[in-house]
Amino acid sequence: MTTTLPTAELAPPAKRAPATAGKRRRKRHSTPLTIAMLAVLAYFLLPLLWLLVASTKSTQDLFNTFGLWFSHAPQLLTNIKATFTQDDGVFVHWLLNTVMYAGVSSVGAALLAAAGGYGFAKFRFRGDRVAFNLVVGAVMVPATALAIPTYLLFAKAGLVNSPWAVILPSLVNPFGLYLMRVYAEDAVPDSILEAARIDGAGEARIFFRIVLRLLGPGLVTVLLFTLVATWNNYFLPLIMLNNPNLYPVTVGLSSWAARAQNGGAGSSSDMLALVVTGSLISIVPLVVAFLMLQRYWQSGLASGGVKQ
């Protein structure tokens, strides 16, 4: 059933929304189910609410006031300022590093996966099956089991402790390539390719001018996947980097958290408030990006999951 899905099925759900709303018009809402799911929602949002509240507090207030409500002296701005100025503003470095690592990795990984997926989907050449199966088999090899071997290899090559040590391994996304191949098979009609070739367009031109556009939604999905994966990555930068100025925000925050703990975790240290505020600041961009781009998740995941 699923292998014959037309391209329209893979379009972003926004386009299908009116139809879906219509098809479910007969149903009524269920109050008990809604209440149950709102309770579930509360569980998922409670830690974030706590984080929001906690980042308005001084370290002392964290200990002395109830966690889920504001203290009498909220000081979010003071905390933000302290976070950005601690250790000569190293937190700004961390944020910029994260943006840079995640940005370069995700754009690079998405383009590589798109070109590869298109190549596997629309061309036959010697060894294509072996190569593709090798990549699909690699989906199951976990990134962290690979991280230490990669570190050892990079240490030999003198690549550790540089941005490349974090970016290069993130460029290879076997699942992304698999997703793009599945997507390209339907989204890029052979007739368009033939027509472009008859018009004399070169393969590179066809790819950049036509194919990439047709692959748009799938491309964004892979981009988002890699973006989240590299934004959240901890293990790889932890082992690859030892210069604090190169840390991404995850490694930086964990180093502050360890310092807050080692400093006796007492209310005398200000580190704790900085860890909490820094955590909040670091998740805001990604949460906003998520809410804005969420429809792409669904469409991309549908094409990958359904047709597995």
Added chain:
Amino acid sequence: MTATTAASPKGRRGGARRRRSAGPLFVAPFMALFLLLFLAPLGYAAYLSLFQERLIGGTAFVGLDNYVRALDDPQLIHGVVRVALFFVIQVPLMLLLALLFALALDSGLLRFAKVIRLGIFVPYAVPSVVAALMWGYLYGPDFGPFAQLSHDLQLPAPAFLSDGWMLGSLSNIVTWEFVGYNMIILYAALRTIPEELYEAAAMDGAGAWRIAWSIKLPALRPALMLTLLFSVIGSFQLFNEPKLLMSIAPDVISSSYTANLYAYTLAFTGQQVNYAATVSFLLGLVIVIVSYAVLLTANRRRTS
């Protein structure tokens, strides 16, 4: 591999030859990096695992000695057993919740469905480092709200960070992070079920539960497989959450609490590079074997 195909003159239709030569070029950049950054490290780890650093005489070839040592290493075995236990407890719970939430969202019976969907999905945007820090503080005996509430009610504070509770506490963090992600995969798959199937089922007098059981669940099978596969990989390489909780509960989480944590400790505190490579390699092997086992069981069930 690619160079020979580029020259092969088998194309018949106009432009077919160029078309054949372009394929490898599109694939080449990915495959080159794949070779350098995926296969080469694996090969290098396999190579390193055959050597041992000795105090006298430097590095020596020892054959499979490291593997013999690893298979008999209680710290590694405990680490693997612990993540296997984690997998058995946490993954079914998480996937069941994801499935229930996806079905609830798809049923069309919910008010505020969009808000609920996004709210459950949002934790996926939170880095696991931040999630672990946050939950670590929430669990904590000093200023965690649970401890504060029990203190106000004159009850003993729940010992989230104790030895007995730790695996459950870690499961909770991982579940919080990934339920929404799995839910979206399943929900997306539900949305692709053609409307006619529902109409036909309703015509035959099938109720909501019957439709969920007989139409929706079978249609979800591939998507469920995908989530299960990702969960195998995720749980067996558990690292971030225990690594971060280690600093608040050092007595409970040892440096070999999970297999991956052990490999990290070996490589970076123990400086036992060859043995760390062996452990990483073995762990990767365990994950691939479990993944294939999961796939095979599912496929056999489908055909039988």
